[in-house]
Amino acid sequence: xxxxxxxxxxxxxxxxxxxxxxxxxxxxxxxxxxxxxxxxxxxxxxxxxxxxxxxxxxxxxxxxxxxxxxxxxxxxxxxxxxxxxxxxxxxxxxxxxxxxxxxxxxxxxxxxxxxxxxxxxxxxxxxxxxxxxxxxxxxxxxxxxxxxxxxxxxxxxxxxxxxxxxxxxxxxxxxxxxxxxxxxxxxxxxxxxxxxxxxxxxxxxxxxxxxxxxxxxxxxxxxxxxxxxxxxxxxxxxxxxxxxxxxxxxxxxxxxxxxxxxxxxxxxxxxxxxxxxxxxxxxxxxxxxxxxxxxxxxxxxxxxxxxxxxxxxxxxxxxxxxxxxxxxxxxxxxxxxxx
Amino acid sequence: xxxxxxxxxxxxxxxxxxxxxxxxxxxxxxxxxxxxxxxxxxxxxxxxxxxxxxxxxxxxxxxxxxxxxxxxxxxxxxxxxxxxxxxxxxxxxxxxxxxxxxxxxxxxxxxxxxxxxxxxxxxxxxxxxxxxxxxxxxxxxxxxxxxxxxxxxxxxxxxxxxxxxxxxxxxxxxxxxxxxxxxxxxxxxxxxxxxxxxxxxxxxxxxxxxxxxxxxxxxxxxxxxxxxxxxxxxxxxxxxxxxxxxxxxxxxxxxx
Numbered sequence: 001x002x003x004x005x006x007x008x009x010x011x012x013x014x015x016x017x018x019x020x021x022x023x024x025x026x027x028x029x030x031x032x033x034x035x036x037x038x039x040x041x042x043x044x045x046x047x048x049x050x051x052x053x054x055x056x057x058x059x060x061x062x063x064x065x066x067x068x069x070x071x072x073x074x075x076x077x078x079x080x081x082x083x084x085x086x087x088x089x090x091x092x093x094x095x096x097x098x099x100x101x102x103x104x105x106x107x108x109x110x111x112x113x114x115x116x117x118x119x120x121x122x123x124x125x126x127x128x129x130x131x132x133x134x135x136x137x138x139x140x141x142x143x144x145x146x147x148x149x150x151x152x153x154x155x156x157x158x159x160x161x162x163x164x165x166x167x168x169x170x171x172x173x174x175x176x177x178x179x180x181x182x183x184x185x186x187x188x189x190x191x192x193x194x195x196x197x198x199x200x201x202x203x204x205x206x207x208x209x210x211x212x213x214x215x216x217x218x219x220x221x222x223x224x225x226x227x228x229x230x231x232x233x234x235x236x237x238x239x240x241x242x243x244x245x246x247x248x249x250x251x252x253x254x255x256x257x258x259x260x261x262x263x264x265x266x267x268x269x270x271x272x273x274x275x276x277x278x279x280x281x282x283x284x285x286x287x288x289x290x291x292x293x294x295x296x297x298x299x300x301x302x303x304x305x306x307x308x309x310x311x312x313x314x315x316x317x318x319x320x321x322x323x324x325x326x327x328x329x330x331x332x333x334x335x336x337x338x339x
Numbered sequence: 340x341x342x343x344x345x346x347x348x349x350x351x352x353x354x355x356x357x358x359x360x361x362x363x364x365x366x367x368x369x370x371x372x373x374x375x376x377x378x379x380x381x382x383x384x385x386x387x388x389x390x391x392x393x394x395x396x397x398x399x400x401x402x403x404x405x406x407x408x409x410x411x412x413x414x415x416x417x418x419x420x421x422x423x424x425x426x427x428x429x430x431x432x433x434x435x436x437x438x439x440x441x442x443x444x445x446x447x448x449x450x451x452x453x454x455x456x457x458x459x460x461x462x463x464x465x466x467x468x469x470x471x472x473x474x475x476x477x478x479x480x481x482x483x484x485x486x487x488x489x490x491x492x493x494x495x496x497x498x499x500x501x502x503x504x505x506x507x508x509x510x511x512x513x514x515x516x517x518x519x520x521x522x523x524x525x526x527x528x529x530x531x532x533x534x535x536x537x538x539x540x541x542x543x544x545x546x547x548x549x550x551x552x553x554x555x556x557x558x559x560x561x562x563x564x565x566x567x568x569x570x571x572x573x574x575x576x577x578x579x580x581x582x583x584x585x586x587x588x589x590x591x592x593x594x595x
Binding site: 207208209210212213216219220222223224227228229282 | 416441
């Protein structure tokens, strides 16, 4: 193998160069995650300084744990889609149709478990439809999901006739307790579900063949295809799972509210997308972390409450949202360019 | 059938038309066992078409393809890979933002039966490949290094090592030195020598004779869909070969 090793003349300077390069790369990989974590820490430090009485007591955190998981779960499921270099704008509408399905079925059949299963399948199929349209029909995901976003939203309005459904009878059922009950009387169960889902996604993206295929498909779809990765199946899968988890989030929201609103899903689109991008997932595909998304969703989810609690008026919310997103994404971009 | 077994690849009387245009006209092309063939020709000479037939991308309109003496009747990319024909494209070989160990096993991950990655095993194997096959020990590259930080030549090295690791018999390099610096080109030529040392064959496609001359055993010059010249390296000097190529460029013929 003599002839294969580097020539002695090129050896020395090259060695130095790649070593620092490698250093950078590894560091930046952590940096992306540290930087988002630092933003979270800074934010909560500000909250604590602004209103120590509230932010040093557990209640506000229990409240966050009850409200953030809906968005967090969808942001986690959206992450593989973005890593795959695709986009989905229809998940809030899928959340809506699945939430309606769950509410109306459990009200009409009195069997919430059946309603849960059918609702999840509805979400799964809606996501699958997106995947088929993107991967098999070959339409751009941005356009497809604008279409399906309106379609599912419209279908909900037609079916529900814009009316709400009460779910109060479900309170006290095992299903209710295990999905949105209060563990130990304080910790909302949905927070544990969100953590569980995060772990599941981390495991699949980093430790499973499937995750590797998602990264390669987003990184360079041509080389992935050439190396025998079933890129179309991968793309269908990422949309399908997002549909499934959007349905799951919809069911959780139904139960937490004990009421189905025909507007369910509205207002989740931008926050969820922001969580993913805030977390360092690249819109250019092939790069992203579950940790980043998870932290990102906590930031987005706690911002409004935090701002109001520390005494600023709610008018500040959007301004600070905007600042945070622009600053964080700029930091990510600079860190990445250095690499 | 004895004679057929002497060659790794035999392409006999291959013709391929795209509409009215003949990309290949009754072309004959061979690659021996443990041979490095330099496939030279200008754009539009038919190099790519020839290779795409061999790798199963195109089906020939006429002619037969033999691999290890057996005729390939069903042309597909998967079939060609199963046989051990692997193409390394410069831009399409690797996932830039992913770690080396993931790239080496791209599409052929080492997993448990549940599909979970055997990360340690794969990294260890990658480390071995980096050291033994590519000689990357000095470069400070580890299995965790991200491809983006590699030079153009190193990327080709990784792709070649990957092909060798997965038992490719014939590695096709499509313009591997295009847009590479002098020292990077030298690295790629060393990787080609490595293919030869491992007892495998290689087709080196280029329009730069200076790049392929040091590495190849034999040169095939294509022009307008047919072979116009074939030379064994030991019979011809670089200068003579260059002269012949000028002649081809001017007249489309080589007087042999």
